[in-house]
Amino acid sequence: MRVFLNGRFVPEEQASVSVFDRGFLYGDGLFETMRVLHGHPFRWEQHLDRLERGAHFLRLPVPYLPEQLRQFASQLLSEHPGFDGLLRLTVSRGVGRRGYSPAGADHPTVVMALHPLAVAPASGRAPRWKLRAASIRLPAGEPLAQFKTCNKLAQILARAEADAAEADEALLLNTDGFVVEGATSNLFWVEDGRICTPPLASGILAGVTRSVVMELCRSQGIPAMEQNTTIKDLQACQGVFLSLSSYGVVAADSLDGVGLCQSELPLKLAELYEELLRNECGK
Amino acid sequence: MRVFLNGRFVPEEQASVSVFDRGFLYGDGLFETMRVLHGHPFRWEQHLDRLERGAHFLRLPVPYLPEQLRQFASQLLSEHPGFDGLLRLTVSRGVGRRGYSPAGADHPTVVMALHPLAVAPASGRAPRWKLRAASIRLPAGEPLAQFKTCNKLAQILARAEADAAEADEALLLNTDGFVVEGATSNLFWVEDGRICTPPLASGILAGVTRSVVMELCRSQGIPAMEQNTTIKDLQACQGVFLSLSSYGVVAADSLDGVGLCQSELPLKLAELYEELLRNECGK
Numbered sequence: 055m056r057v058f059l060n061g062r063f064v065p066e067e068q069a070s071v072s073v074f075d076r077g078f079l080y081g082d083g084l085f086e087t088m089r090v091l092h093g094h095p096f097r098w099e100q101h102l103d104r105l106e107r108g109a110h111f112l113r114l115p116v117p118y119l120p121e122q123l124r125q126f127a128s129q130l131l132s133e134h135p136g137f138d139g140l141l142r143l144t145v146s147r148g149v150g151r152r153g154y155s156p157a158g159a160d161h162p163t164v165v166m167a168l169h170p171l172a173v174a175p176a177s178g179r180a181p182r183w184k185l186r187a188a189s190i191r192l193p194a195g196e197p198l199a200q201f202k203t204c205n206k207l208a209q210i211l212a213r214a215e216a217d218a219a220e221a222d223e224a225l226l227l228n229t230d231g232f233v234v235e236g237a238t239s240n241l242f243w244v245e246d247g248r249i250c251t252p253p254l255a256s257g258i259l260a261g262v263t264r265s266v267v268m269e270l271c272r273s274q275g276i277p278a279m280e281q282n283t284t285i286k287d288l289q290a291c292q293g294v295f296l297s298l299s300s301y302g303v304v305a306a307d308s309l310d311g312v313g314l315c316q317s318e319l320p321l322k323l324a325e326l327y328e329e330l331l332r333n334e335c336g337k
Numbered sequence: 338m339r340v341f342l343n344g345r346f347v348p349e350e351q352a353s354v355s356v357f358d359r360g361f362l363y364g365d366g367l368f369e370t371m372r373v374l375h376g377h378p379f380r381w382e383q384h385l386d387r388l389e390r391g392a393h394f395l396r397l398p399v400p401y402l403p404e405q406l407r408q409f410a411s412q413l414l415s416e417h418p419g420f421d422g423l424l425r426l427t428v429s430r431g432v433g434r435r436g437y438s439p440a441g442a443d444h445p446t447v448v449m450a451l452h453p454l455a456v457a458p459a460s461g462r463a464p465r466w467k468l469r470a471a472s473i474r475l476p477a478g479e480p481l482a483q484f485k486t487c488n489k490l491a492q493i494l495a496r497a498e499a500d501a502a503e504a505d506e507a508l509l510l511n512t513d514g515f516v517v518e519g520a521t522s523n524l525f526w527v528e529d530g531r532i533c534t535p536p537l538a539s540g541i542l543a544g545v546t547r548s549v550v551m552e553l554c555r556s557q558g559i560p561a562m563e564q565n566t567t568i569k570d571l572q573a574c575q576g577v578f579l580s581l582s583s584y585g586v587v588a589a590d591s592l593d594g595v596g597l598c599q600s601e602l603p604l605k606l607a608e609l610y611e612e613l614l615r616n617e618c619g620k
Contacts, residue, residue: 057356070353071361073340073448078354080489081364113497152452154489154496154520165356169435193476193512198490205488206363206437207481213437214396229476237437
């Protein structure tokens with residue numbers, strides 16, 4: 055597969071950046087991972103919007119207009135007709151002077167690459183994930199958390215713990231003691247027939263799939279609200295599920311070994327999400 | 338200049354890593370920046386010790402023994418007899434599968450590069466830095482903070498604010514409201530003739546130069562202790578200074594525009610540090 059790198063399309067084994075790129079030195083960059091179906095990236099505009107807000111926050115000038123990036127993405131996807139998988143777009147601050155100051159780093163690095171879905175969508179039966187609470191905490195209210203930055207060590211450590219426990223996903227608590235998100239997903243649960251999710255102000259990613267779920271709830275008249283939660287509350291509620299670009303909506307089976315209630319709502323939302331995905335990326 | 342990259346010495350313009358290296362994707366790595374004088378890295382063992390502790394914490398297996406790394410560093414330095422500057426050693430987790438899980442990323446990337454000192458040491462008069470408090474907060478008690486990880490966006494944002502205010506260094510507060518460290522330095526101040534510095538448990542880097550300053554205080558009989566502080570307390574104390582590998586000990590001139598008291602102790606410690614550096618890296 056070829057990779058888009060700073061305006062060129064190169065074979066992936068030649069897609070490299072300088073060891074002095076600030077993305078490699080400091081994680082000084084942002085990324086977006088989008089689901090692609092039938093060769094169409096799902097919710098491109100929302101992903102680009104988050105990228106641009108993050109770039110503004112980091113004062114990292116993306117060197118292409120959104121329309122140009124869209125065109126490069128289309129060109130990359132045109133090499134794999136009907137592609138079904140993921141597109142990752144990365145923007146790092148590129149090479150600058152030594153040290154943390156971004157002054158003089160005026161040539162950001164832009165990469166786009168295609169990836170297969172990790173697991174083929176389960177045929178017939180929807181997957182249910184085992185969740186594991188991570189020991190590392192996220193800083194409550196952290197402003198950087200809302201963007202998909204290239205600083206992901208907390209998520210990596212959480213995920214490694216989940217791997218060791220043979221869980222499918224890690225749940226992270228923040229420093230206030232609330233469970234706020236998954237390592238690679240946003241968190242939802244069912245309570246009194248309502249859908250609940252932690253507020254963005256708790257220091258979490260403003261997930262694109264999270265906002266699609268909220269949109270689906272509104273359109274279906276399902277009451278949804280933002281609130282805080284704990285491990286104990288989740289273990290006792292009527293159902294837990296996650297939202298993430300790569301899988302859409304995934305119901306949770308257990309949390310720290312405790313079996314979770316299975317509401318019909320997560321399965322209904324998963325179906326609605328798949329329908330929306332197919333409609334918007336329809337041929 | 339040549340760069341050490343995974344066992345080879347390559348011209349710097351050819352020193353590159355895959356766009357799929359987890360260092361570039363997620364900042365999944367560690368680094369050390371060491372002062373080099375007369376071709377000798379200062380406190381190599383202490384830096385390597387911190388690197389190894391960080392690698393253990395991240396479960397990132399450094400693919401060379403400390404003695405091998407030392408030998409590669411010597412080989413790199415031998416190309417520049419009498420080198421005076423900085424050596425940066427970076428270890429990233431290398432290329433793995435897509436996603437946060439480190440599973441399968443079994444070939445870490447190791448880079449060593451030499452850099453000149455940003456500014457020639459002031460001749461005659463020691464520099465005094467203008468400090469600026471950053472708006473972004475560090476998570477109090479964060480266990481990752483003690484290592485020099487490649488997740489440095491908070492420090493970059495802090496530094497960019499300091500640049501905009503024409504300050505020389507940013508000071509960071511933690512989420513408990515205490516001033517805990519500089520973006521690229523550890524913080525010290527003078528209070529009642531004693532040297533004070535925030536405790537490691539406040540969520541700061543376990544700086545090698547910080548520990549050298551503590552060592553100098555002990556050897557000189559200067560009382561030193563760990564405690565918390567605030568902007569107001571610093572502005573009213575008898576002197577503020579910073580420790581960092583690249584400059585050693587640097588006295589602060591002002592904090593957020595407020596002139597700081599000038600104790601003799603920081604200048605004495607700066608001299609003692611320089612003396613130690615010259616002795617240990619003597620020809």
